Amino acid sequence: MRKHILFIAALLFVSTACQDFVDIEPQYQEEISNGLVDIEDYEGATIGILSAMRANAYYGSTYGSLMDMMGEDLYETPESLGNSRNMTDWIYTSANGTISGAWLRMYQVILRANTVINGIDDVEEDVAGRKNRLKAQALALRAYAHFDLLRAFGQSYDRNSTELGVPVKTDIEISLPDRATVQATYDQIFADLNDALGLYDNMDIADADIPTTFFSKLAAQALLARISLYAGLDSDAVNYATQVINSSRTGLVSRANYGLVWTQEKVDGSSVDSEVVFEIAFTFGQDSRIGSPIYFVPNNRVAFRPSTLWLDLFGATPSDDARYGAYVRADSRRGGAIIPSKYESNDGFLSFKALxxxxxxLIRAEAYANQNMNTEASADLNTLRAARIDGYVNENLTGAALMNAIKVERRKELFMEGHRWFDVRRYGDGINRGPDFAAPAVTQSIPAGNFRFVWPIPQDEIDANPSIADQQNPNY
Structure with missing residues (x-):
């Protein structure tokens, strides 16, 4: 039982508002350092990192459905209980529980990753390849959580920005770090991922044998593509995306089979198609249903519906697009109203398709477009559309028309997958909600560059950590 102390929800520097907390003698420090003994312990600890990502405050809800609920593609219905309204109406403060919960859960992932990273080399068994596999995953997942923190709380996405990023943690000591700059935060993220890539090349098993519910080298390359796009490193984004696209393990499924990605049950936690690079497995009886804030299947409560703005993206014949039928359906119990159905299968217990x-x-198309490589960008856009849309005819786009098409395709393809809020901020756009948005929602628009696109550092963290007392994000 001693080793299970590692997985308590006490998060090093994410503490309560009580200042006395930081003065408590770290009574569990010895257990954290010595609780893992052999390689089997570290195998279990690596699973523990992944399990922390399933929390409601992380990919169980906040970094999944909520990011679309905060945009203009889903609107709140009278069936909603209003539990997320302070987020969806952008009236949150530094005392907001959803925000503090996300902060805490992401640092929990980092704590668990640090436990593996800082201890596994001391394992005396001659299992170098296995050590490399587990340490690589821990490094990549630490980078993943630091990046997700940066997306929400960092003051900029620019690779070399000297604005404030987030506190960086690479050890298991109780400490009170200040906020690193955005540049320094990226430095750690890229260092972790590059170190992971080297370790992945010397594992005990082939990378292709790592299930998609664990973090493989292919997943690390996909994550690097995403991060590089955010950071404005377009050449790198193209390079990493290309490695994933060209892998023998990936391929776009046919239009006829696309719905299986979202309807077929998991088999032993495995992916059901070649489109999934990394998925977070949810377990019946242990986790929440990942789409439940939008559509809670057991009691048939549809709290959010797809907006007219989103539905109109599919044009006059939406049934031609496989995504329309995979993501929404007409509900006879509501007079044929269109409701979300993406996570309806298996009573909502599906894996979250994180990469x-x-x-x-879409990343490669955007990165090409940013480099004025219009032919290449259009080719990627055409490839994806042809796999999704019946009778699609290729287009050769340039300039603003090309970028707008990429934005539209991201909204259609990645609907309810946690990207929209970050995309709006990343593009420097604002949000103007359509005619569906009325009571109970009250806020209809948020201008480009508004301070609320950057979340406040949780007040309990500010109170507990003097190092960041004067580092709150502006206007909170």
């Missing part, structure tokens, strides 16, 4: 091949096509 998908289609995103790599």
């Amino acid at each position: 998908r091949l289609s995103e790599m096509y």
Whole structure:
């Protein structure tokens, strides 16, 4: 039982508002350092990192459905209980529980990763390849969580920005770090991922044998593509996305089979198609249903519906697009109203598709467009559309028309996957909600560059950590 102390929810520097907390003698420090003994312990600890990502405050809800609920593609219905309204109406403060919960859960992932990273080399068994596999995953997942923190709380996405990023943690000591700059935060993220790539090349098993519910080298390359796009490193984004696209393990499924990605049950936690690079497995009886804030299947409560703005993206014949039928359906119990159905299958217990091949096509298309490589960008856009839309005819786009098409395709393809809020901020756009948005929602628009696109550092963290007392994000 001693080793299980590692997985308590006490998060090093994410503490309560009580200042006395930081003065408590770290009574569990010895257990954290010595609780893992052999390689089997570290195998279990690596699973523990992944399990922390399933929390409601992370990919169980906040970094999944909520990011679309905060945009203009889903609107709140009278069936909603209003539990997320302070987020969806952008009236949150530094005391907001959803925000503090996300902060805490991401640092929990980092704590668990640090436990593996800082201890596994001391294992005396001659299992170098196995050590490399587990340490590589821990490094990549630490980078993943630091990047997700940066996306929400960092003051900029620019690779070399000297604005404030987030506190960086690479050890298991109780400490009170200040906020690193955005540049320094990226430095750590890229260092972790590059170190991971080297370790992945010397594992005990082939990378292709790592299930998609664990973090493989292919997943690390996909994550690097995403991060590089955010950071404005377009050449790198193209390079990493290309590695994923060209892998023998990936391929866009046919239009006829696309719905299986979202309807077929998991088999032993495995992926059901070649489009999924990394998925977070949810377990019946242990986790929440990942789409439940939008559509809670057991009691048939549809709290959010797809907006007219989103539905109109599919044009006059939406049934031609495989995504329309895979993501929404007409509900006879509501007079034929269109409701979300993406996570309806298996009573909502599906894996969260955190990294998908289609995103790599969209990343590469955008990165090409940013470099005025219009032919290449159009080719990627055409490839994805042809796989999704019946009778699609290729287009050769340039300039603003090309970028707008990429934005539209991201909204269609990645619907309810946690990208929209970050995309709006990343593009420097604002949000103008359509005619569906009325009571109970009250806020209809948020201008480009508004301070609320950057979340506040949780007040309990500010109170507990003097190092960041004067580092709150502006206007909170």
